[in-house]
Amino acid sequence: MSDQKTPNNQSNSRSKNDRYDPKTIEPKWQKRWEEEGLYRTVEDPERTKWYALTMLPYPSGDLHTGHWYAMTPSDAAARWRRMSGFNVFFPIGFDAFGLPAENAAIKHNIHPKIWTYRNIERMRGQLKQMGAMWAWDREVITCDPGYYQWTQWFFLKFYDAGLAYRERAPVDWCPSCNTTLAREQVWGEERRCERCGTPVIKKELDQWKFRITKYADELLEGLDKLDWPEPVKIMQRNWIGRSEGAEVTFTTEDGDPIVVFTTRPDTLWGATFMVLAPEHPLVDKVTTPEHRAEVEAYKAEAARKDEIARTAADKEKTGVFTGGYAINPVNGERIPIWIADYVMMTYGTGAIMAVPAHDQRDFEFAKKYGLEIRRVIAGPDGDTGPLEEAYPAKEGFMINSGPFDGTPLPEAIDKVIEWLEKTGKGRRAVQYRLRDWLISRQRMWGAPIPIIYCPKCGTVPVPYEDLPVRLPDDAEFRPTGESPLKYHEGFRHVKCPKCGGDAERETDTMDTFVDSSWYQYAYISPYWKAGEPLSPDDLPWEKAKGDYWLPVDQYTGGIEHATMHLLYTRFFTKAMRDLGLVDFDEPMLRLYNQGMILGPDGEKMSKSRGNVVNPDEYVAKYGADTVRGYLMFIGPWDQGGPWDPSAIEGVHRFLYRVWSVVVDEPKPELVAAEPSPEEVRALERKLHQTIIKVTEDIAGFRFNTMVAALMEFNNALIKAKETPVVGSPIWEQAIRTLVLLMAPTFTHISEELWHRLGNEESVHLQAWPQADPEKAKEEAVTVVVQVNGRVRDKLVVEPNVSRDVLKEMALASPNVQKWIDGKQVRKVIVVPGRLVNVVVG
RNA sequence: GGGUCGGUGGCGGAACGGCAGACGCGGCGGACUUAAAAUCCGCUGGGGGAAACCCCGUGUGGGUUCGAAUCCCACCCGACCUACCA
Numbered sequence: 001m002s003d004q005k006t007p008n009n010q011s012n013s014r015s016k017n018d019r020y021d022p023k024t025i026e027p028k029w030q031k032r033w034e035e036e037g038l039y040r041t042v043e044d045p046e047r048t049k050w051y052a053l054t055m056l057p058y059p060s061g062d063l064h065t066g067h068w069y070a071m072t073p074s075d076a077a078a079r080w081r082r083m084s085g086f087n088v089f090f091p092i093g094f095d096a097f098g099l100p101a102e103n104a105a106i107k108h109n110i111h112p113k114i115w116t117y118r119n120i121e122r123m124r125g126q127l128k129q130m131g132a133m134w135a136w137d138r139e140v141i142t143c144d145p146g147y148y149q150w151t152q153w154f155f156l157k158f159y160d161a162g163l164a165y166r167e168r169a170p171v172d173w174c175p176s177c178n179t180t181l182a183r184e185q186v187w188g189e190e191r192r193c194e195r196c197g198t199p200v201i202k203k204e205l206d207q208w209k210f211r212i213t214k215y216a217d218e219l220l221e222g223l224d225k226l227d228w229p230e231p232v233k234i235m236q237r238n239w240i241g242r243s244e245g246a247e248v249t250f251t252t253e254d255g256d257p258i259v260v261f262t263t264r265p266d267t268l269w270g271a272t273f274m275v276l277a278p279e280h281p282l283v284d285k286v287t288t289p290e291h292r293a294e295v296e297a298y299k300a301e302a303a304r305k306d307e308i309a310r311t312a313a314d315k316e317k318t319g320v321f322t323g324g325y326a327i328n329p330v331n332g333e334r335i336p337i338w339i340a341d342y343v344m345m346t347y348g349t350g351a352i353m354a355v356p357a358h359d360q361r362d363f364e365f366a367k368k369y370g371l372e373i374r375r376v377i378a379g380p381d382g383d384t385g386p387l388e389e390a391y392p393a394k395e396g397f398m399i400n401s402g403p404f405d406g407t408p409l410p411e412a413i414d415k416v417i418e419w420l421e422k423t424g425k426g427r428r429a430v431q432y433r434l435r436d437w438l439i440s441r442q443r444m445w446g447a448p449i450p451i452i453y454c455p456k457c458g459t460v461p462v463p464y465e466d467l468p469v470r471l472p473d474d475a476e477f478r479p480t481g482e483s484p485l486k487y488h489e490g491f492r493h494v495k496c497p498k499c500g501g502d503a504e505r506e507t508d509t510m511d512t513f514v515d516s517s518w519y520q521y522a523y524i525s526p527y528w529k530a531g532e533p534l535s536p537d538d539l540p541w542e543k544a545k546g547d548y549w550l551p552v553d554q555y556t557g558g559i560e561h562a563t564m565h566l567l568y569t570r571f572f573t574k575a576m577r578d579l580g581l582v583d584f585d586e587p588m589l590r591l592y593n594q595g596m597i598l599g600p601d602g603e604k605m606s607k608s609r610g611n612v613v614n615p616d617e618y619v620a621k622y623g624a625d626t627v628r629g630y631l632m633f634i635g636p637w638d639q640g641g642p643w644d645p646s647a648i649e650g651v652h653r654f655l656y657r658v659w660s661v662v663v664d665e666p667k668p669e670l671v672a673a674e675p676s677p678e679e680v681r682a683l684e685r686k687l688h689q690t691i692i693k694v695t696e697d698i699a700g701f702r703f704n705t706m707v708a709a710l711m712e713f714n715n716a717l718i719k720a721k722e723t724p725v726v727g728s729p730i731w732e733q734a735i736r737t738l739v740l741l742m743a744p745t746f747t748h749i750s751e752e753l754w755h756r757l758g759n760e761e762s763v764h765l766q767a768w769p770q771a772d773p774e775k776a777k778e779e780a781v782t783v784v785v786q787v788n789g790r791v792r793d794k795l796v797v798e799p800n801v802s803r804d805v806l807k808e809m810a811l812a813s814p815n816v817q818k819w820i821d822g823k824q825v826r827k828v829i830v831v832p833g834r835l836v837n838v839v840v841g
Numbered sequence: 842g843g844g845u846c847g848g849u850g851g852c853g854g855a856a857c858g859g860c861a862g863a864c865g866c867g868g869c870g871g872a873c874u875u876a877a878a879a880u881c882c883g884c885u886g887g888g889g890g891a892a893a894c895c896c897c898g899u900g901u902g903g904g905u906u907c908g909a910a911u912c913c914c915a916c917c918c919g920a921c922c923u924a925c926c927a
Contacts, residue, residue: 261926263926263927348927349927595921633865705864784860
């Protein structure tokens, strides 16, 4: 610590009657910080940047405990970085498009825009109460035209690059409301419409998609380089779902090819039937007249069931025989073709070869319908006996497989693929579970897709200079929930930019995940070129600023975004790189997922359960610092936990005691007295130990033990204050250090105390205390002496006492003697500075 | 069905091969007070003992080790995510 303290004039500013009053000091400092622009962001090439980002909130209208739990520790970590010398960017904004605004519009007949901005207004006030270092000068609101002009600009860039395309795809449709539904509007196992309760059906509509699958491999491989939590990486890997295998071409008896994908080409000789998805295009053709009625019935049922319950995955498998047969290319066998809804049209080719002996689903299906089960893989021990269940393991060797008999697994898979390619029967292939990203929403409150349909010119993108395609302010909201854009004549009718003739706008808007896929870039220069004509050569932010801040160094947020948002924003960044907008591959280098804060009953907070904790109430009662500290103290940040209304008192009492330690006058007779060197040394040691502990903990997001260390230090100070140490320089250094160490977490009280200690400049601009490891060292350590692993004595010695001396001391101890008496000492384990274990027997 | 995280006092949790229970809540006892609240001080895993001390304890059962809450194997329970992926 470099600053020199001036103990004499400090004590003058302290007064006995001055109690800790968060109600006064918190608004006072929030106002001062804002006036002085303490958290204004400045690009400073002289300093190392740190871009700290926390997931932006949806403006639902009220800041809840979950927001506090997600944001305040994130703020503390960012503040610590700042005090440690980084130039920190910690922006905030609102993810302001989306369904709730539209529901409110219908329910209360209020325009979503008005509802949204009103909520933002309210939440801004609540966010400011947190005492966080938000860069309000860079705030963005995704529903602002100055923001969504760029969302639309990205769409056009993607369209130009072939990354955005239109295709027929099924959507959830409520036949009663006569409208499409978003995924979150479909409720429960029964998949009913949230508004009217009618079972939802699927309907095919033309939909816009982003070609995220182009980056499937890169999204997978990029994970290895990221400092992200392993569970998120695993979820993304599973979501992308890369699997390697082969495509093999079967043929119908009419000679139509049916391509199947399999990860187990080594089991081709065990294919005893084939299954098509009910929607497969060849179903009608292979079905024989005598099976037609049954097949049609099953198709109709499957079409409905597909809607009702994908969730019923564990239900018994069903299917019907089509009457048709296919020829297995590897052995020329004629096998029956079935249709079954356990085969999905959306994965692979929509057709599978069924190998009941080696696939559990096929096995169950074959058992139920009496189809042949032919074992083609012997167990490693040579077992070729009949199977009670499928044998899916990739070990053993091939049997009943003609030329391949005896080929051992797992090499057999590669050998068969090579043979398939040589003979033209199939080829090596990779499949992904990942689908292209469907971004069309038949909704009004989203960024309009900037496309025009012209009867003459076809699909025409809106010219860049005509952006933004603005949402109308006068749309009418019908209780049916239909998109008002479709019925807004002024919006829909437009002149074709190419031929000038009458044309129509696309009325779908974009998925809100599109807005949040690039918001970390928008923060760089909010509303950059808002209202100006754009061109494809533009950059959506000021280049120099972007070069300085990007990419994000630390991202924090909930794990619920593991597969959607976090995959989409990675895709965006990779696409942006290929468009020449950025020169890096990944948007967020580090990620940390906080857990979920639960109600006092240990259950998820929900209005229906009545266990919702309103943070404003506690802020009003204890102040923001207590709420911040309590949320960090509750337990490990990544684990979350229940809100305990009585435990918060502990943190409040701690702050009260800190106040009194720093502010209250020490006893004059103690100040005048001379402390012993031991007393001084003990406080100095604790001081440096605390700096080390707090620094390590805040760096590692271990806020709970960080707060505990601060409490411990304060407890030590309370004791020291009753000794002559209060008159020594070490005391002044200790309370200064306590205030500095508390600053990232308890932002207001530390600022107030810092000023009361006689400082002019904000505590948040101070350098983080540096520990001296020498001064943190213990002079004496307790060495535990065990006999056969049980503690029998303790030795207090200097840390560097040698093994031999420790051994001697341990054996000389009367307590130890008692336990080894009459027994033979077989071994003595000595861990210097820690323990001695005497093994007798 | 698959995946991930977790199971430690009355409660939240700490320790993550070396003194189990830091820190906090709650509880008990004491000080202050006419009294209460607040505040301050002390004690607080269970059992035995007058005490020194001793025994038992980290979901269950095994294993590795001088030594296991911690590492390995099997199982039980809970939370979250995901779901017929060929």
